Amino acid sequence: MARRRRKRSVDWLISLIDTQLETFGTNRGKFSLREKVLALCKVYENVKDLGVNVLYEHGWDAGAAVERIRLYLVEYAGTVLDGVEIAVVSGISDYPRRIRELRVEAGYQIASGASPDPESGIDLKPDQYLLVDAEPDLDAARRWHVANRIRRSGVGSQKRVLQYLMESLGKVVTTEELAYVAKDAKQYARRVRELRTEHGYSVATRFTGRPDLNVGQYVLQSKERVAEPHDRKIPEPIQRAVYERDSNTCRVCGWKHERWTADDPRILELHHLEHHEDHGPNVQGNLIVICSKCHDEVHSGKHAASLKRIKRSL
Ligand SMILES: [Zn+2]
Ligand SMILES: [Zn+2]
Incomplete structure (x- = not known):
């Protein structure tokens, strides 16, 4: 059980600690190791009181x-x-x-x-x-x-x-x-x-x-x-870099999380422009942020023209 810290004046504590340290410095040649440690314990307790009383002085009661x-x-x-x-x-x-x-x-x-x-x-x-x-x-x-x-x-x-x-x-x-x-x-x-x-x-x-x-x-x-198994192993630093580059926004339709509603509960995902299954690499230039709705549409053959345009812009 910790001892309750006493409310005391900060100035008074500082002069007390000063005196204790000075006495310690002068007399330590005569002290055994144990006596030195015990003298420091007193200083240590007063320093702890000082920490708490600095807060009181700051107005925190x-x-x-x-x-x-x-x-x-x-x-x-x-x-x-x-x-x-x-x-x-x-x-x-x-x-x-x-x-x-x-x-x-x-x-x-x-x-x-x-x-x-x-x-x-x-x-x-x-x-x-x-x-x-x-x-x-x-x-x-x-x-x-x-x-x-x-x-x-x-x-x-x-x-x-x-x-x-x-x-x-x-x-x-x-x-x-x-x-x-x-x-x-x-x-x-x-x-x-x-x-x-x-x-x-x-x-x-x-x-x-x-x-x-x-x-x-x-x-x-x-x-x-x-995520599809082939989309799971994208290294974390690359994921972060792609989300940052695309400002956490679907490259196809501009959706971002702020627009989330229970009626249209999309999430943001990553899509490989050159499909990973077809040996498309896990690199920034081959990845875009896409919302789950557009992602499903892309994989069923839609948005081909947008994807071409995006690819050219990367
Ligand atoms: Zn979208
Ligand atoms: Zn995909």
């Missing part, structure tokens, strides 16, 4: 460590923070537990370098944190409940990740939720990638057709529609 962490994360939403900063503002060393509370109970999307995922934009070092959005997601508590049920379902991690995405069809899920469902902070990103590249599921990120999403967010866009 937060008595609980979890509230200090919350205020600091919200103040610096969108900025990558080191774990040691969270330790300083909270005054506790068990801050990862408080961060979990903020995620699970309050619904904040706090990504962590403990479960990195560069493909979704979460490229953090192990002890780094990022509050993706200053506003908590009020649906998150329900999703964590679902995640908890699936995590314990007894099937393999690949199946659990798919199940979670299926139950959240069309909705945003976060890297932290997927890592939890997969019970593996290092491999879950690979499981998601396999669902795309081996099973052909349309799991979009902000880099692949859904610029409305934030970093660390995924959406399964359809339960039924999966």
Whole structure:
């Protein structure tokens, strides 16, 4: 149990620490190792009090460590923070537990370098944190409940990740939720990638057709529609480059996700101009972004003239 940090004057703490360090510097020649460490413990506790009292001085009247962490994360939403900063503002060393509370109970999307995922934009070092959005997601508590049920379902991690995405069809899920469902902070990103590249599921990120999403967010866009086997193995960097070049817009009809409606639920896909089956390569110059409606039409022989024009323009 962490000791409650006392409210004290910052100036007073600074002079106290100064005096303690000076005494330590003068006398340490006479100290045993243990005595040195014990003297530093006193300094260390006062430095921790100083961190918390700097927040009080800043006008944040937060008595609980979890509230200090919350205020600091919200103040610096969108900025990558080191774990040691969270330790300083909270005054506790068990801050990862408080961060979990903020995620699970309050619904904040706090990504962590403990479960990195560069493909979704979460490229953090192990002890780094990022509050993706200053506003908590009020649906998150329900999703964590679902995640908890699936995590314990007894099937393999690949199946659990798919199940979670299926139950959240069309909705945003976060890297932290997927890592939890997969019970593996290092491999879950690979499981998601396999669902795309081996099973052909349309799991979009902000880099692949859904610029409305934030970093660390995924959406399964359809339960039924999966890519043709020959379209599944396009390397991630090439996919990203094609979506970026085509501004996440169907090259044939100009459809983009903003226009999505339940009556016309399209998704964006990639199409090989020279068909992959006929040895068309997985390179940018042979790939375009296309909506699922135009894609079906193209494969039944329509839009030949548009495709010729597009090909010439690449
Ligand atoms: Zn289209
Ligand atoms: Zn195609």
